[in-house]
Amino acid sequence: MPENRLLEVRGLTVRFGSVVAVKDLSFHLDRGETLAIVGESGSGKSVTALAILRLIEYGSQGVIEAGEILFRRPDGSVVDLVRQPERVLRGIRGDAISMIFQEPLTSLNPVYTVGNQIAETLVLHRGISWDEAMETALEMLRKVRIPDPERRLRTYPHEMSGGMRQRVMIAMALACRPSILIADEPTTALDVTIQAQTLELMRQLQEEFGTAIILITHDMGVVAETADRVVVMCRSEFVEEGPVGRIFAAPQAEYTRLLLDAVPRLGSLADTPYPKPFPLPGAEAPAETAPPSDRPVLEVDGLVKRFPAAGGQVHAVESVSFTLSAGETLAVVGESGSGKSTVANLVMRLTEPTDGAIRLLGTDITGLSHRAMKPHRREMQMVFQDPYASLDPRRTVGDLVGEPMRIHRTESRATVRDRVAELFGLVGLSPDQMRRYPHQFSGGQRQRLCIARALALHPRLIIADEAVSALDVSIQAQIVNLMLDLQSRLGLSYLFISHDMAVVERVSHRVAVMHLGRIVEIGPRREVLANPRHSYTQRLLSAVPVADPAARGRRGRSLAVGDIPSPIHPQGYTPPPVRLRAAGPGHFVAEE
Amino acid sequence: MTSIARAVLYRTAHVLGLLLAVLVFNFLLIHLAPGDPAQVIAGDMGGATPEVLAEIRTRFGLDLPLHEQLLAYLGRVLTGDLGYSFYFDRPVTALIGQRILPTLILVLSALVLAVVVGTVLGVISARWPRSWFSHALTVLSLAGYSAPVFWTGILLLILFASVWPLFPVTGMYSGIGDRTGISYLIDVAHHLVLPAFTLAIVYIAQYSRLSRAAMLDVLGSDYIRTARAKGLGEGKVIFKHALRNAILPVITMAGLQFSNLFAGAVLVETVFGWPGMGRLAFESILRRDAPTILGILFFSALVVIVANQLTDLFYRLADPRIAGKGSR
Amino acid sequence: MGEAWRMFLRNRAAVAGLVLMVGIVLMTLVGPLLYPVDPFGMVWAPFTPPLETEYVLGTDYLGRDVLAGIVHGGTATLAVGASAAVISIVLGVLIGAFAGYYGGWVDATLMRVTEFFQVLPPLLLAMVLITLFQPTLTTIAATIGLASWTGVARLARAEFMRLNQQEFVRAARALSASNARIMLRVILPNALPPLIVMAAMNTGVAILFEAGLSFLGLGDPTTMSWGFMIGASREYILDAWWPVTLPGIAIFLTVLAVSLIGDGLNDAFNPKLRER
Amino acid sequence: EPTRGGSIVWPVASAPRHFNSAVQSGIATAMPAAQIFASPLRFDADWKPQPYLAEKWEMAPDGLSVTLTLVDGAKFHDGKPVTSEDVAFSVMAVKENHPFKSMLEPVTGVDTPDPRTAIVRLAHPHPAILLAMSPALMPILPKHVYGDGQDLKSHPANLKPVGSGPFKFEEYREGEYITLVRNDDFFIKDRPYLDRIVMRIIPDGPNRTIAMERHEGHVMPFEERIRDINRMKRQDGLVVTDQGYAGIGPINWLAFNLERPPFDNKKVRQAIGYAIDKEFVTKALMEGVGVRALGPIAPGSPFSPKDVEPYKLDLDKANRLLDEAGFPRKADGTRFTMNVDYIPGFALLKTMAEYMKPQLAKVGIKAEPRPSPDFPTWASRVSNHDFDATMDVVFNWGDPVIGVHRTYLSSNIRKGVIWSNTQSYSNPRVDELLAAAGKEQDEAKRKALYDEFQKIVVDDAPILFIAVSPYHTVFDKRLANLPTTIWGTASPLDETYWAQKP
Numbered sequence A: 001m002p003e004n005r006l007l008e009v010r011g012l013t014v015r016f017g018s019v020v021a022v023k024d025l026s027f028h029l030d031r032g033e034t035l036a037i038v039g040e041s042g043s044g045k046s047v048t049a050l051a052i053l054r055l056i057e058y059g060s061q062g063v064i065e066a067g068e069i070l071f072r073r074p075d076g077s078v079v080d081l082v083r084q085p086e087r088v089l090r091g092i093r094g095d096a097i098s099m100i101f102q103e104p105l106t107s108l109n110p111v112y113t114v115g116n117q118i119a120e121t122l123v124l125h126r127g128i129s130w131d132e133a134m135e136t137a138l139e140m141l142r143k144v145r146i147p148d149p150e151r152r153l154r155t156y157p158h159e160m161s162g163g164m165r166q167r168v169m170i171a172m173a174l175a176c177r178p179s180i181l182i183a184d185e186p187t188t189a190l191d192v193t194i195q196a197q198t199l200e201l202m203r204q205l206q207e208e209f210g211t212a213i214i215l216i217t218h219d220m221g222v223v224a225e226t227a228d229r230v231v232v233m234c235r236s237e238f239v240e241e242g243p244v245g246r247i248f249a250a251p252q253a254e255y256t257r258l259l260l261d262a263v264p265r266l267g268s269l270a271d272t273p274y275p276k277p278f279p280l281p282g283a284e285a286p287a288e289t290a291p292p293s294d295r296p297v298l299e300v301d302g303l304v305k306r307f308p309a310a311g312g313q314v315h316a317v318e319s320v321s322f323t324l325s326a327g328e329t330l331a332v333v334g335e336s337g338s339g340k341s342t343v344a345n346l347v348m349r350l351t352e353p354t355d356g357a358i359r360l361l362g363t364d365i366t367g368l369s370h371r372a373m374k375p376h377r378r379e380m381q382m383v384f385q386d387p388y389a390s391l392d393p394r395r396t397v398g399d400l401v402g403e404p405m406r407i408h409r410t411e412s413r414a415t416v417r418d419r420v421a422e423l424f425g426l427v428g429l430s431p432d433q434m435r436r437y438p439h440q441f442s443g444g445q446r447q448r449l450c451i452a453r454a455l456a457l458h459p460r461l462i463i464a465d466e467a468v469s470a471l472d473v474s475i476q477a478q479i480v481n482l483m484l485d486l487q488s489r490l491g492l493s494y495l496f497i498s499h500d501m502a503v504v505e506r507v508s509h510r511v512a513v514m515h516l517g518r519i520v521e522i523g524p525r526r527e528v529l530a531n532p533r534h535s536y537t538q539r540l541l542s543a544v545p546v547a548d549p550a551a552r553g554r555r556g557r558s559l560a561v562g563d564i565p566s567p568i569h570p571q572g573y574t575p576p577p578v579r580l581r582a583a584g585p586g587h588f589v590a591e592e
Numbered sequence B: 001m002t003s004i005a006r007a008v009l010y011r012t013a014h015v016l017g018l019l020l021a022v023l024v025f026n027f028l029l030i031h032l033a034p035g036d037p038a039q040v041i042a043g044d045m046g047g048a049t050p051e052v053l054a055e056i057r058t059r060f061g062l063d064l065p066l067h068e069q070l071l072a073y074l075g076r077v078l079t080g081d082l083g084y085s086f087y088f089d090r091p092v093t094a095l096i097g098q099r100i101l102p103t104l105i106l107v108l109s110a111l112v113l114a115v116v117v118g119t120v121l122g123v124i125s126a127r128w129p130r131s132w133f134s135h136a137l138t139v140l141s142l143a144g145y146s147a148p149v150f151w152t153g154i155l156l157l158i159l160f161a162s163v164w165p166l167f168p169v170t171g172m173y174s175g176i177g178d179r180t181g182i183s184y185l186i187d188v189a190h191h192l193v194l195p196a197f198t199l200a201i202v203y204i205a206q207y208s209r210l211s212r213a214a215m216l217d218v219l220g221s222d223y224i225r226t227a228r229a230k231g232l233g234e235g236k237v238i239f240k241h242a243l244r245n246a247i248l249p250v251i252t253m254a255g256l257q258f259s260n261l262f263a264g265a266v267l268v269e270t271v272f273g274w275p276g277m278g279r280l281a282f283e284s285i286l287r288r289d290a291p292t293i294l295g296i297l298f299f300s301a302l303v304v305i306v307a308n309q310l311t312d313l314f315y316r317l318a319d320p321r322i323a324g325k326g327s328r
Numbered sequence C: 001m002g003e004a005w006r007m008f009l010r011n012r013a014a015v016a017g018l019v020l021m022v023g024i025v026l027m028t029l030v031g032p033l034l035y036p037v038d039p040f041g042m043v044w045a046p047f048t049p050p051l052e053t054e055y056v057l058g059t060d061y062l063g064r065d066v067l068a069g070i071v072h073g074g075t076a077t078l079a080v081g082a083s084a085a086v087i088s089i090v091l092g093v094l095i096g097a098f099a100g101y102y103g104g105w106v107d108a109t110l111m112r113v114t115e116f117f118q119v120l121p122p123l124l125l126a127m128v129l130i131t132l133f134q135p136t137l138t139t140i141a142a143t144i145g146l147a148s149w150t151g152v153a154r155l156a157r158a159e160f161m162r163l164n165q166q167e168f169v170r171a172a173r174a175l176s177a178s179n180a181r182i183m184l185r186v187i188l189p190n191a192l193p194p195l196i197v198m199a200a201m202n203t204g205v206a207i208l209f210e211a212g213l214s215f216l217g218l219g220d221p222t223t224m225s226w227g228f229m230i231g232a233s234r235e236y237i238l239d240a241w242w243p244v245t246l247p248g249i250a251i252f253l254t255v256l257a258v259s260l261i262g263d264g265l266n267d268a269f270n271p272k273l274r275e276r
Numbered sequence D: 001e002p003t004r005g006g007s008i009v010w011p012v013a014s015a016p017r018h019f020n021s022a023v024q025s026g027i028a029t030a031m032p033a034a035q036i037f038a039s040p041l042r043f044d045a046d047w048k049p050q051p052y053l054a055e056k057w058e059m060a061p062d063g064l065s066v067t068l069t070l071v072d073g074a075k076f077h078d079g080k081p082v083t084s085e086d087v088a089f090s091v092m093a094v095k096e097n098h099p100f101k102s103m104l105e106p107v108t109g110v111d112t113p114d115p116r117t118a119i120v121r122l123a124h125p126h127p128a129i130l131l132a133m134s135p136a137l138m139p140i141l142p143k144h145v146y147g148d149g150q151d152l153k154s155h156p157a158n159l160k161p162v163g164s165g166p167f168k169f170e171e172y173r174e175g176e177y178i179t180l181v182r183n184d185d186f187f188i189k190d191r192p193y194l195d196r197i198v199m200r201i202i203p204d205g206p207n208r209t210i211a212m213e214r215h216e217g218h219v220m221p222f223e224e225r226i227r228d229i230n231r232m233k234r235q236d237g238l239v240v241t242d243q244g245y246a247g248i249g250p251i252n253w254l255a256f257n258l259e260r261p262p263f264d265n266k267k268v269r270q271a272i273g274y275a276i277d278k279e280f281v282t283k284a285l286m287e288g289v290g291v292r293a294l295g296p297i298a299p300g301s302p303f304s305p306k307d308v309e310p311y312k313l314d315l316d317k318a319n320r321l322l323d324e325a326g327f328p329r330k331a332d333g334t335r336f337t338m339n340v341d342y343i344p345g346f347a348l349l350k351t352m353a354e355y356m357k358p359q360l361a362k363v364g365i366k367a368e369p370r371p372s373p374d375f376p377t378w379a380s381r382v383s384n385h386d387f388d389a390t391m392d393v394v395f396n397w398g399d400p401v402i403g404v405h406r407t408y409l410s411s412n413i414r415k416g417v418i419w420s421n422t423q424s425y426s427n428p429r430v431d432e433l434l435a436a437a438g439k440e441q442d443e444a445k446r447k448a449l450y451d452e453f454q455k456i457v458v459d460d461a462p463i464l465f466i467a468v469s470p471y472h473t474v475f476d477k478r479l480a481n482l483p484t485t486i487w488g489t490a491s492p493l494d495e496t497y498w499a500q501k502p
């Protein structure tokens, strides 16, 4: 093994019962470099990571069937981790090789303080006293730039935000200055701005400590921004390997190319004000969709929503106003907790507004009773984020898609079936699948079912709350294309809620940026994305990883440690009024 | 500070509200039961003499309007008067006062036994979920759960008091010998073994299942993976990281089931002649001694409420996530 | 459901429980016709041990046939157990569903009521109610039901709350489905699996409960039941084990069968296990 | 050679309400009270009075007074001397408060010429007056404690009794035990021999049996569970005896409610008498230890009937009588339906009541045992004459005047009072005979009166006498001088000692 090689995996095969999760995988890692392992969900990335530390053997019955994992210890000796006894492995775990996981909330033990959990590793591997370990832990918290580290040392994980928890995980993993850090989707659960900060932090610490990183992710943007080399996996198998530049510029495997094509790239639609489907192989050349009319379908005026909370009220939505025309898509973007879903629920009248008015096709529906609301519900429908959770698992899909017609009695008993079949065809499903149950469909197919159900009553408006966020990129592209197709065919309006800027760019005519319950910027998509005026929008956009290694380092990243300010205010707090000023035609920005 | 004070105040009000509800419920029961309330109260007297009935009527003001009676009743309870047992010819409070301690000893030792043994068994079987031990425990816990407690008690009694006379048959003390010091405690403990174990069996079964499931859950969680990735040994992983999380549902369950445990004591005390409230309940049932039974019901509710509050506190200590929040 | 049923049938212990339960139910339904010996009648010399005469399970202190007691006594035990379980489930689901679905003050109020019943030790509550009212099969079943619905209510509430947040419920609401439709057609079917498991467990608990009451002498005195047999013959246990032990085994097996079924259902409904 | 020292544990089935046997009947109170309180006299196994607190007693020739001379130096447990004042107080206390009204009914007053002499005055001769001075019936209460004007039935001292008997009350823990300790100042020198008596309350029969078998208990009276009695008889370390119940005289019987048809018809009652197989009851149900009861007065009493066998099993005769009485069998083979009540808590009574069902079915009577959930319910039903027939156990309490008359006198038909003439039986000749026997001093004449009385009652059959309750006492074999007099363990255990230390 070359002198600067830390890890060499050869012919690794991992099996869970009858499932082969990783098959004959080989790769290596050199000192100080960052290796990304990419691939779709279920391709075996996490299993590979766990296999290196031999953690698959616990609980589940994973076994390493074949292969070796050679590791150079800090003292220079090389060991095959596959053949080491538990005792030796325990000495390596957390010391020479450490790991961080995707879910920062569930990866920290909820019943121990943060300090305790960091110090534990140090006491274990460094053999130092508890007090000294706490000192070091404090030092580490400072290094990962946690504000007020003395106090944070004594807090419990649940008292921290997701971003902070992930920093704690990093502090814990780096406490013993490992030679390898394995990071399994370390930023997937985080908002883009936090994600950017976290990646930047890891990069800096890597420089400082000289740690080699194995980064597992499915986000090509993150790969492009951070990796030196890339290993691509597909269905448990190795696909290709190479320097990041080459992989992006000249992918050799067909699979890699498909993967890269499906990745939405922010800025790729700067030339048109209209949405545009993804170019997908086998599909016709993507056509631009028709321009929208200016007939308003939805008008929202001064919408306010507050929830009671411990210590006051959550100001979830503050004076939100916008209009949406027929055939138009308004995208609402913003970070987690900024109030996007609340707006959707308010518009759908699933939540009662605290104040404000909602006009649907000219009718004020704000105060309507459940019964009076019923006819209006036919005009607008919703598609939810989680295709797995939004279909009742106990009923056949035909029944589910037909349900709106039964509730609203828009079709006779006999014609419901035909209409369901028609809807199936519309979303690209075969009508003979009607008698199946939701769990017999894939995620993408389920989302099609949800769309079919939403279309059942011939609505004019569809609210899509993170409708594609849970899907793999290739599936995501298909669904987006379907939505655009339906829009041009049926003249639908979409209120498209997402945190993914690149997807937003593909689908929307206009964009509204929400922050702390307010719309801070709203305007034509091209204007807002290319020419953001509000500082928050700018921050948001700069944080979006760009799936292009060549563009790496072009944008300066702040390492600001601040979390989103809390939307919780004491009872009786009056928020400052939102004043929008025009920044261009149809482009408005909140005053700062 | 003020928030703590408010929490305490809230909790106290909550507890008092519950107790008040139990009292009103008791009161209504006497009045809703078929027949003359005076007869119900006299209950045990059989052909209660007119004098006794008259005395009850004046004593309980049964000729007053209902709401005044209720107020008077609540007033009496405030002064510690839970009524008078005409059968035992003694105030109910005095009767219960003598019996509460043995019951608490029995119930608490059974609870501790159940939680400790149940958790240990559950943890062992969760650690090796495919071992014969785990399978055996699953079967045994179902069996322990399915046998009627009084029946198990009778069989254990015959087995361990008559066939193999290892434990005393009945009661709480052997009667001879001094009633202070270590030998006395040993005597009581010796008498406690069979009843406490009998009462605990069902709960050992339940808690072992519960803690097994919780432990399996916890062992599959991300933070256990984190702990292992740190290089911690199995002991630390299980006992420091997993156990404290896995025991939370057991605590919750123990709190919720305290009242069942208390009720189970009635049967166990009856079988083993344990001189507690449960047997008093049984005896007063035989005599249709309504004031005593209602007193016992009230007292048990009180104990259960206190126990629930303690469990809650315990839970808060064990789980920092709910520490700051209001009452469950 | 079909899936769950297949899972259930693959679970050997659960199937054994089901077979046992069917056997017991058949025995209590058909047994009295096939074996029409009066369980209260004195048929032979008292204290005849099992297997010595035509009365294969022997006789009790009065010369009553133990087998007749077991065959005829199961009816009361099972009927009370099942109807008490039904009462507790219906009551618990109703209260829990409303609390979980509507939340807010409805929830607060209903949960207070639940809490109230929770602090009253169930057996004691049942004893009080039966003391004040008369012990008949109906009052006993009602009392047991009344004393054991709180667990169901908590579970139903949690399930309704959880499901109420699910997207498919919000989807139904977005379609203008009425509250009744959502509760009955959308949430309830999805909340059923844990409730069915609980119903099975509650049946076991209710059977044990009935046995306990009969043992204490609070059963219906005109009806033979297993708990009654144990309570009546307990005095003679030292010399005649069978009139106590055999009905105990009957209770034990019945509850075991119910528990096995409940356990099997629990596993069958558990999606984590299903994927294996 | 009696030796001093040691304790005994005495398992008892039920807890006493209190210890004052002057106001409370029943053995639960009588047993501890007989240890705590001394009484004027005690009786040997032959019904002969023996000196106790009274060293001498003298019945006036006209039978209208009894003069008692108290022993010298008797003291209460609090150190105060026992005087004739206390005797006078106690006699009147019993007369006024004890449930057995006829027991001291003729007493008009007690004279106390000097501290050691008490003269009990009677309105008419009272053959049972000496028996009424037994430990179980007449505790001598300290006047300075109980004479404070409070109601004796609820006197606080009832639970902290002060007597002059061989043992002092030490502690009573409700539902657990009663402890009595040796009275070092007992007026009989060197007695008692035991240091301590612990009465453990063990309600469950098997538990009591196990306790005896394991020698955790040493004295167990009033045991009627035949199986366990036979089992303990086979144990080496135990002595099982049926001695000591002659005074109690417990009879199991089936009593009818004569107010209710068809039981107002003598033939129906007799028919039922012929239908019951007493043989089966004593041999099979009572496993051979049963003794037939032949009339109202229990065997063991000098007045009990001998050499008769009323109502031998005869189903044909029973059927004939019922036909004659006008209750022919209906189409379904039955004649009429009746309920059979029984006192709850007595295994044997329940067994017998349950036995009636299949047995009477043989003569076409549908007899349904009607259980009572508890004693008060039963007592309320029977004392309010709301029953058809009931299984009962009634004690003779030594002399017929005390325990027998109450059930047959037409003057004692008193609704609401249990163990009165709840049958509503009324026969003028019986009233006459009982009145005469209650005054008759001459034993032989008295016996003749009772013989006639019994013949009439047996023939009238308001009550069918079935068996003597098979009470047994179980002792640890190492104990000596066991209390086997007519009052058994309801008398002081001052002579009992450990022959062999446990």
Ligand SMILES: Nc1ncnc2c1ncn2[C@@H]1O[C@H](COP(=O)(O)OP(=O)(O)OP(=O)(O)O)[C@@H](O)[C@H]1O
Residues within 6 Å of the ligand: A016, A019, A020, A021, A039, A040, A041, A042, A043, A044, A045, A046, A047, A048, A060, A061, A062, A218
């Ligand atoms: N404990 C286990 N038991 C059985 N199969 C498992 C287990 N863990 C993983 N697998 C299987 O191994 C395969 C690879 O899973 P892995 O978690 O490595 O995917 P991944 O690439 O990390 O996907 P994702 O992006 O969704 O995290 C999957 O098919 C999965 O079903």
Ligand SMILES: Nc1ncnc2c1ncn2[C@@H]1O[C@H](COP(=O)(O)OP(=O)(O)OP(=O)(O)O)[C@@H](O)[C@H]1O
Residues within 6 Å of the ligand: A307, A308, A309, A314, A315, A316, A334, A335, A336, A337, A338, A339, A340, A341, A342, A343, A499, A567
């Ligand atoms: N039912 C509720 N009760 C109390 N607070 C709520 C409720 N629903 C939402 N909130 C709060 O309102 C704020 C806005 O929530 P919302 O779900 O609209 O955010 P979002 O932008 O959709 O976030 P995400 O991207 O995470 O879905 C958050 O602080 C949230 O905690």
Ligand SMILES: [Mg+2]
Residues within 6 Å of the ligand: A045, A046, A047, A184, A185
């Ligand atoms: Mg993964």
Ligand SMILES: [Mg+2]
Residues within 6 Å of the ligand: A340, A341, A342
């Ligand atoms: Mg949202």
